[in-house]
Amino acid sequence: MIDISSLNDRQIEAVNWQDGPLLVLAGPGSGKTKVLTSRIARLVQESSTKHFRILALTFTNKAAAEMRQRIELLVPGSGNRVLLTTFHSFAGDVLRQHGHLIGLKPDFTIITQEGERIALLDEAIAKTDLHTEELNFSGERLLPLINRMLENDVSADSISKMVLALPADQQGPIQEIYGAYRSHLISCNSLDFPTLIAEAVRIFREISAVCNQVRRIYKFICVDEFQDTNLSQYHLLTQLINQDSNNLFVVADDDQIIYQWNGASPERLNRLRSDFNMNLVQLPANYRCPPEVIEIANKLIAHNATRSLDKQNLQALKPVAAGNAVRVGGFNSLDEELSWVASDIASRSELERSRCVVLARTRKALEGALEQLVAKGVPAYLAMRKDEFVSAPLRWLHAALRLANNPQDREQARRLCKAFYALEGLQVDPANVISSSEAFDGSALRAFANIALGRAEIGAQTSVFLFSAIPALTDKLDFRSFTLATFGWAEMLQDTAIGTDNPFADYGTEKSTWSELVAEIEGQFGQENVTLNVLLQELDMRSKAPSPANGAVPCFTIHASKGLEFGHVYLIAMVEDQLPSWAAVKKGADSREMQEERRNCFVAITRTEDSLTLTYSQRVFGWNKAPSRFLREMGLIN
Numbered sequence: 001m002i003d004i005s006s007l008n009d010r011q012i013e014a015v016n017w018q019d020g021p022l023l024v025l026a027g028p029g030s031g032k033t034k035v036l037t038s039r040i041a042r043l044v045q046e047s048s049t050k051h052f053r054i055l056a057l058t059f060t061n062k063a064a065a066e067m068r069q070r071i072e073l074l075v076p077g078s079g080n081r082v083l084l085t086t087f088h089s090f091a092g093d094v095l096r097q098h099g100h101l102i103g104l105k106p107d108f109t110i111i112t113q114e115g116e117r118i119a120l121l122d123e124a125i126a127k128t129d130l131h132t133e134e135l136n137f138s139g140e141r142l143l144p145l146i147n148r149m150l151e152n153d154v155s156a157d158s159i160s161k162m163v164l165a166l167p168a169d170q171q172g173p174i175q176e177i178y179g180a181y182r183s184h185l186i187s188c189n190s191l192d193f194p195t196l197i198a199e200a201v202r203i204f205r206e207i208s209a210v211c212n213q214v215r216r217i218y219k220f221i222c223v224d225e226f227q228d229t230n231l232s233q234y235h236l237l238t239q240l241i242n243q244d245s246n247n248l249f250v251v252a253d254d255d256q257i258i259y260q261w262n263g264a265s266p267e268r269l270n271r272l273r274s275d276f277n278m279n280l281v282q283l284p285a286n287y288r289c290p291p292e293v294i295e296i297a298n299k300l301i302a303h304n305a306t307r308s309l310d311k312q313n314l315q316a317l318k319p320v321a322a323g324n325a326v327r328v329g330g331f332n333s334l335d336e337e338l339s340w341v342a343s344d345i346a347s348r349s350e351l352e353r354s355r356c357v358v359l360a361r362t363r364k365a366l367e368g369a370l371e372q373l374v375a376k377g378v379p380a381y382l383a384m385r386k387d388e389f390v391s392a393p394l395r396w397l398h399a400a401l402r403l404a405n406n407p408q409d410r411e412q413a414r415r416l417c418k419a420f421y422a423l424e425g426l427q428v429d430p431a432n433v434i435s436s437s438e439a440f441d442g443s444a445l446r447a448f449a450n451i452a453l454g455r456a457e458i459g460a461q462t463s464v465f466l467f468s469a470i471p472a473l474t475d476k477l478d479f480r481s482f483t484l485a486t487f488g489w490a491e492m493l494q495d496t497a498i499g500t501d502n503p504f505a506d507y508g509t510e511k512s513t514w515s516e517l518v519a520e521i522e523g524q525f526g527q528e529n530v531t532l533n534v535l536l537q538e539l540d541m542r543s544k545a546p547s548p549a550n551g552a553v554p555c556f557t558i559h560a561s562k563g564l565e566f567g568h569v570y571l572i573a574m575v576e577d578q579l580p581s582w583a584a585v586k587k588g589a590d591s592r593e594m595q596e597e598r599r600n601c602f603v604a605i606t607r608t609e610d611s612l613t614l615t616y617s618q619r620v621f622g623w624n625k626a627p628s629r630f631l632r633e634m635g636l637i638n
C-alpha cells in the first residue's frame with residue numbers, strides 16, 4: 001500500500017480518486033506533484049493483474065523525469081504500466097507509429113532552429129503560385145502568424161474563420177500558405193514543435209482506428225500544469241479521452257498561467273470544466289512559503305479579474321519564523337541594486353548560499369546580477385536553453401548520427417565536414433560528399449568516409465576510426481558503439497592536439513551531458529526501444545545545457561523557475577516596464593497582458609521557502625523608472 005498518512009484530507013481525496021473526471025485546482029506549494037505521483041502509484045499497485053496503461057502528460061522533460069523517479073520509488077518496476085512524458089514527446093511517439101498514414105516516415109527530423117523554419121516557410125511560399133512580392137510576404141514575416149494558427153489548431157475546416165481578421169486580399173493567400181507549409185514539412189519528412197502536435201491531432205481526428213487504439217491502451221489520463229496548454233494541445237488531450245469513462249485527472253492553477261503568449265489562456269480551464277463536467281478538489285494549503293509571503297501573494301493575485309470564480313485563497317501552513325521573511329530594498333540605480341544583492345548573497349554561509357536564487361522578468365537584468373555575483377566570488381550561472389552542442393567532437397557525432405538516419409541531409413553533411421575540419425584539419429567539400437553519395441547507395445556518410453580516407457594528409461588514427469566505425473554505423477545504425485568509438489577517437493586526437501584554436505573546449509562537459517540525456521531517454525522508453533530515430537528526435541526536444549556546478553547560485557527568468565522552490569528568493573528589477581513588462585504597461589491596467597504579468601510576480605514570490613527579497617531602483621538601463629505597481633498591490637510600499 002502507498003503510504004498517504006502524511007497527506008491532508010483533500011490531498012487524500014485526490015489521491016484516492018478512482019473513475020471519472022477530476023480537476024485538482026491547487027495553489028503553489030500545495031503538493032500537486034505529490035498528489036499526482038501518489039495517485040498514479042496507487043492505480044498501478046491496485047491493478048497489478050491488469051494490462052491497461054496510465055498516460056501522464058507534463059510540459060517539461062525535467063518534470064516528467066522527476067515524476068517517473070518518484071513513482072518508481074513508490075512502485076518499483078512500474079515503468080511498463082505508466083507513460084510519463086511531455087505533450088511533444090507523446091506526439092512524436094504517435095507520429096513515429098502512425099505518421100505513415102499522412103505521408104510521414106518514422107525517421108522524420110525535428111526542426112528546432114528558427115532560421116531553418118523560416119527557410120522552409122520561404123520554400124513553401126515559393127511552391128505556391130502566389131505573387132508574394134506584391135503582398136510583401138516572406139517566411140520571416142509570416143512565421144509568427146503561422147505559429148499562432150498552429151497553436152490554435154487551425155484546420156482546413158476552421159481556417160476561413162481564423163483569417164477573417166486579416167485584410168481581404170491576404171485571406172486567400174494566407175490560407176494557401178498555411179496548407180503549403182504543412183504539406184512542405186511532410187514532403188521534407190520534417191516537423192517543427194507546433195506541427196508535431198498539430199499533425200498528431202490530425203491523425204487522431206481523421207483516423208479513428210488510431211484514436212480508438214490509444215484510448216483502449218490508456219485507461220487513465222493525467223495532466224500536470226494543465227493551465228499551460230494551448231488549444232492545439234487541448235485538442236490532442238480531448239481526442240485521447242474515452243467518452244464512456246472520462247477518466248481525466250487534471251492538476252492546474254489558473255493563477256500560474258504565464259504562457260499566454262504561447263497560446264495558454266485563462267478561459268481554457270473554464271472550457272475544460274464545462275466540456276468534461278469536471279469534479280473539483282481544491283488544494284489551497286501551502287506547505288512551502290512563510291505566512292508573510294502567503295499574505296502578500298493573496299493580496300497581489302486578488303487584483304486579477306479573470307481567476308476561477310470559486311478559487312480559494314492560499315492558506316499558510318508553515319509557522320511564522322524569527323526574522324523578516326519579506327524584505328524590500330529601493331536603490332538609486334540598477335548597478336547599486338545588483339551589487340547589494342550580490343553582497344547579501346555572498347554574506348550567507350555556503351549552505352544558505354546554495355539555497356539562493358536570483359529571479360527577474362528579463363534576461364538582461366539577470367546578466368547584470370550574474371556579473372556582480374561572479375565579481376564577489378559567488379559561483380553562479382544563467383539558465384538558458386541550448387539547442388545544439390558546440391564542441392567539435394559532439395558536433396561531429398551528432399551530425400554523423402543524423403546523417404546515418406537521413407542519408408541525404410545536406411545540412412548535416414555540411415556540419416559533419418565543418419566539425420571534421422576543426423578536429424582533423426582536413427577540408428572535405430560537402431557538395432562533393434552529396435554528389436558522390438550515389439555510388440554508396442545514397443549514403444552521404446559513406447561517401448564522406450571514402451573521400452576523407454582517400455586523402456594523403458589524413459592521420460593514421462582517424463583513418464582506422466573512419467574505416468571501421470562508419471560502415472558499422474550505416475549497416476546496423478548501432479549508435480551506442482558508434483558513440484563510444486567517436487569518443488575514443490576524439491580523445492586520441494585531444495592528446496595530440498596543438499595550437500590555440502581549441503576544438504575540445506566544452507568537450508568534457510558536453511560528453512557528460514550527452515550521456516545524461518541518453519540515460520534519460522532510455523529511462524523514458526526502455527533501453528531496447530531507443531532506436532536511432534527515437535534518440536535523435538528526443539535529443540532535439542531537449543536542451544543540451546550542462547548540469548550546473550554544485551552550490552552555484554541560479555539566475556533564472558521567472559519562466560525558468562516555474563515548479564521549483566528555493567530557500568532564499570531575490571526578485572530583482574521590480575520596476576514598471578520590467579515587471580510588469582513594457583508591453584503590458586502599454587496595454588493598460590486591466591489588460592490580459594497586465595494580468596499575466598501579475599501572475600508572473602505571483603509565481604516568482606511563491607518559490608520562496610524561507611525568505612523573499614524584492615528590490616527596485618530609480619534608474620534602470622539608463623531610464624528613470626517607477627517602482628512596480630505590484631509592490632503597492634502587495635502592500636509593501638505606499
Ligand SMILES: Nc1ncnc2c1ncn2[C@@H]1O[C@H](COP(=O)(O)OP(=O)(O)OP(=O)(O)O)[C@@H](O)[C@H]1O
Nearest residue numbers: 006007008027028029030031032033034287288563
Ligand atoms: N501533506 C504534506 N505535508 C508536508 N509537506 C507537504 C505536503 N504536501 C506537500 N508538501 C511539501 O510542499 C512542497 C511543495 O510541494 P510540490 O512541489 O508538490 O508543490 P506544487 O504544488 O507542485 O507547487 P508549484 O505549483 O509551486 O510547482 C514540497 O516541499 C512538498 O514536500
